[in-house]
Amino acid sequence: MFLALCCAAAMTMPTDLRLAPLFQDSMVLQRETRAPVWGEAEPGARVRIRGSWSESVVETVADGRGAWLARIETPKAGGPFTLEVNAGTKVVLQDVLVGEVWLCSGQSNMEWKLRPGELGGIMNASEEIAKASFPRIRHFDVGNRPALRPERSCNGRWSVCSPETAGEFSAVAYFFARELNVELDVPIGMVNATWSGTRIEAWLDDATARRFPDLAQDVLHLDALRAASKPVALDAQVASVLFNGMVEPLAPFALRGFLWYQGESNRDNFATYSRLQPAMVDNLRARFEGPEIQPFLFVQIAPFAYEGDVGQTGAIRDVQRRCLAQPHTGMAVTMDIGDPADIHPANKQEVGRRLALWALCKTYGREKLVFSGPLYREHTLEGAQVRVRFDSIGEGLIEGGDHITGFEIAGDDRKFVRAQARIDGDSVIVWAQAVPKPVAVRYGFGAAMQPILFNKSWLPAAAFRTDDWPIP
Structure with a gap:
């Protein structure tokens, strides 16, 4: 708690x-x-x-x-x-x-700091901190505080990026900002409102939370606490309390856009997540001012050996991918840089860079950049094989090893088995002898799976599934 x-x-x-x-x-x-x-x-x-x-x-x-x-x-x-x-x-x-300002939020992988220690520690931390002399990057760290009602104030201060201060910055936010600062040659402000282990429900505003029947218990609980009109201890997992205490005090500040790294704590309700994230995005865009188009860039959660996982991790990754249907969103894929033994993978440099690729291409007009790895577009059944086609293949598909791993197929019995796969132009052909009549394909669905399909820019394919079958 x-x-x-x-x-x-x-x-x-x-x-x-x-x-x-x-x-x-x-x-x-x-x-x-x-x-x-x-x-x-x-x-x-x-x-x-x-x-x-x-x-x-x-x-x-x-x-x-x-x-x-x-x-x-x-x-x-x-x-x-x-x-x-x-x-x-x-x-x-x-x-x-005066420059570009982004709000970054989520749970521990966004909160994770450059310096080693509690809630921190990245690959080559000492070297990265020592060279963090970027005085035109500024970081505002919002103090952790849940609240019953929308607040007008919060604790926090702006820090100028230097080797003395950067260790306390959100690592993902810093590496994103560093890419933009170098490429655009403008000041970058990163507003960091994060809390380790929290669920997306806590980051919704009250009006949005009330639209979801699944959150009725949280809403009733908070209404009762408000009616009591006395100081109370709040659980930071309850719907709307982190929006009230950590996001609302920042609005309606003018922002270019939003970064989001969260989902690990919502694996158990992935189906609802498909509606929660778009609703949260709509509210953020309504509450904050700035340019007419405010991109929302997020991270598909990384490989990790979650105890007792029976498909929830793969399912929420696919939900995150489907959230790209919301206009002006982008997703950094981490299937190749996770650590099955550590829920906080150390390579935050590449996470920040991949988010920045989306921003540079889609927001800042660098249209020739390859900004994403392969994204599932469609599949067709070809006898005993399945042909999977992708968007965002850049100059073509490649495999990162001796053979492609990470694909599974199933027939009408809905029993998935490991599949073989080969690249065929802009497609991947998938098959398994045990499934003579396949009807569904999954890729990167295992919780700790680290598949190796990329485009030639070495950006990895996003995990996906073509079925909507219930997860046990």
């Missing part, structure tokens, strides 16, 4: 002027957009906001509760700038950069 006390976080600002949590020294604002700036002041106070990149002053008035919000036009990437907010008392934020 993850338990935390539900309490309010204090802001260290003048008592009559408070800015929302992300507005601090060394922050990054999303470039070339109307970026919301908000906070609290005395009710009725006139609030003036100006960025040093412009002579324009934006004004608004605090409402009866003291809340205020205004939007400022941000320039092309650059900085450092200052951001001045004046409501009688003046706050001037220093070292403000």
Whole structure:
């Protein structure tokens, strides 16, 4: 059980002027957009906001509760700038950069830090930290806190990337940011709202959670706690509590997009996950402002020998693949870089790079990049064989060893057996002597399976299944 006390976080600002949590020294604002700036002041106070990149002053008035919000036009990437907010008392934020801002969330594989130790430790950690001199990469780490209701504040601060600070960064977020910073030559801000071992339900907002009958018990439990009106200990796995405490305080900050690495803790309800993730994405896009198109890039979970697995891992990988049907989404595949003995594979460098390939190609216009490994498109039955066709094959399919592994086929009896496979142009032919009349194919379905089908850019094929048969 993850338990935390539900309490309010204090802001260290003048008592009559408070800015929302992300507005601090060394922050990054999303470039070339109307970026919301908000906070609290005395009710009725006139609030003036100006960025040093412009002579324009934006004004608004605090409402009866003291809340205020205004939007400022941000320039092309650059900085450092200052951001001045004046409501009688003046706050001037220093070292403000303007570039690309991404929110990253999920469970431990996204939370995993560069430095060794609890919730951290990556491949070549000492070397990576020593060379992490990227002052235009900034990282905001949101403090872990569940909440009964949507909060307006959270704990966290911006850190400038250096060998002294990078060890505490989300490794996936850092390597993603490093790729973008080098390729785009613009500042990158990464907002890290993660909690180890948590389920997707906790990251839904309350309204979304209420749409799912499976979450009715959580909803009723939280309603009862709210009605009691007294301090309580909250389980961080309950629907909506992490959105309330760790995501809502950040909205409606202007973002380019979202990164998501989660799913390990939802293997038991993979069928519902197929609706939970798209619903979460819709809500995030509605809550955060920024460019009209906000990509949502996620990671298909890696190989690991889960105890008692009878197909749940393969099933949720396939659900994740199917979530690519939602517009402006992308998926990094990790079938070749997992560790069957470690649920936290050390090669976070490649995870970040593969997410960045999706962003560079689909968001930033690098259209010639091969951004994904092979993705199942369709299959046809050809007698005793099955032909599987793929999208995203780049310059062609290749096998990473002496022969292709990871395929299974079944007939009408629904009993899957290990299959042989060979590449035939843009297809893979799959067969097994024990199944003379195959009707379904699976690939990478075993929990710890590490199959070796790639495209010529050495990006691995995503796990998939063609059947929808129940998992035991």
